[in-house]
Amino acid sequence: MILKSLSLLNYKNFDSKTFEFNDTINCLVGNNGVGKTNVLDAIYHLSFGKSYFNPIASQNIKHDEDFFVVNGEYNKENKSEKIVVSLKRGQKKVIKRNAKAYEKFSEHIGFLPLVIISPADRDLITEGSVTRRKFIDSVISQSDKFYLEHLIKYNKALAQRNSLLKYFALNNTFNQDTLDIYNAQLHTFGTEVFNKRNSFLETFIPIFKSRYQAISNGNEIVDLVYKSDLFDNELESLLKKVINKDKAVQYTSVGVHKDDLLFNIDEHPIKKFGSQGQQKSFLIALKLAQFDFIKQQSGVNPILLLDDIFDKLDEERVTQIIKLVDDENFGQLFISDTHAERTENAVKQVHQSYEIFKL
Template identity: 65%
Template sequence: MFLKSLSLVNYKNFDSASFDFDSKINCLVGHNGVGKTNVLDSIYHLSFGKSYFNPITSQNINHDADFFVIEGSLQKNDREVHILVSARRGNKKIIKRNNKPYEKFSEHIGFIPVVMISPGDRDLILEGSETRRKFIDGVISQSDQLYLNSLIHYNKVVAQRNALLKFFAANTKFDRDTLEIYNGQMAEAGNLLFSRRKAFLKEFIPIFNTRYAEITNGKENVSIDYKSRLFEKPIGELLEENLQKDMVLQYTSVGVHKDDLSFEIEGHPIKKFGSQGQQKSFLIALKLAQFDFIKNINKANPILLLDDIFDKLDEQRVSHIVALVAQNELGQIFISDTHADRTEKVVKESNQSYKIFKL
């Protein structure tokens, strides 16, 4: 699978732009602020129906316009597929495959497997648990429709339960029957999510360890640990035990929506004890493991988006990643960089076809 062409209208800083891509390596070069990252983000948008950097649809529309359109033509399974994502201010976003609109956007997730590596990925280490949960959910959802549907349902039920808790507090009332309905729905969906996350991490962590060892030549020991209260007790028991607390807080304080990942180096949190270089290597390994996992499940290479990759790794490490294309371990790659000569030097070494787009 590869992206053959891309057309943008009123997307972020672009009024209008069109690209015809190489099936292997594509380099977007130019000064900061010209829109290199926005091109990569539009490809991500084609895959997930939303921006990697700003999920608020209206804020991805060019300031001087009322709508945006992203169109892409892909070669997939020896067939050409056309994807369109469009949005107008005040209207619902539309996603079409071969001119047929999706009834549910979730049906599109996973059709174009994509992995983005960006400087903003540092948030996975520095920010709170929600960022790491989104990472797990994003990887699993690209290949597991049941997981994605259960996640959507679970989050909806948590929001409904939270609204009920607020209603109890505002009206000094308590409705056990309605609460039990939400508890039951949370338990059913939550147990499935917990089970799938455990299974995913059992397969994912060894892949991650291998990738980290490749990047660092096996210099340090790193680990990923799954943190969930469901290891202690079933979700139903946790909800019952924490009911009084939830009544006071007016929100649901336990469940898989509170799960987290612990990232460690030599037995200590990498957030506090890892150098910038170690953190960068950890993140690259995390994303390459994501690539490997999706590839293993789908039996096809995801599109790899490398945003400002030289900010994260030295030239030798970037060369190593690009060299994987020559070994057919990776498929189509998009690289953004401020230095055209540096980028071209690296991609030439791969002995693969490439295109350079100067923005």
């Protein structure tokens, strides 16, 4: 799968810009603030229907403008595919494939597999469990439509149960029968989500460990540990056990929305005990394992975005990653960097064609 061209209209700092891309390696170079990362984010937008860096959709519209349009032309399985993402202030975002709008954005997820490696990934280590759950969900959703459906239905039932608990508290009332309806829905969809996450991690963790060893040349032992309430008991039973607590706090205190993924090095949290280099290697191994898993499941080479990668890694390690394009048929690669010469030196070491875009 190849992104042939990209057109931006009123997207972030761009008023109007078009790129024709190389099938293999594309380097976006220029000073900080010129929009290199914004180009990568536009490519991400085409795959996921949202920004990787800014969850507030309207803030991706250029200042003093009313709308943005991101337009991508792809070659996938020898077919031309045109994807357009557009947003007008005060209106709903629209995603179109070959001029036909999607009714549900979830139908588009996984159609254009993509992996991004960015300094923002550090949030996976430093932030709370919601960031790590989103990572798991993003990887599974790109190759499993049913997973995304179950997750959406679970979150809807969760919101309804939480509203009901607030209603009970506000009106000093309680109705077990109504609560049982949402408990049953959470149990059904939550169990599906838990089983899929557990099964995914059984496959994913060995891939991740192998990637870490290859990148770090380290002797330390790294691991990912899945934490979930559902290892202890079925969700329906857990919900009944905690009902008094849930009534008091007015939200649902157990379930797969509380799951976490622990990042360990030598059996200790990498956040506290990993050096900066080990943390960087850990995150890159995580993302390359994501690439491997999606490729394995979909049979398609995901597009790989490397955002400001030299800022976080030494040149030798970056060259090692770029060489993977040669060794493993990585598909199409996009790199952003502040130094044109440094980028060119790295990409020259692989025997592939490349294009350098100076912004």
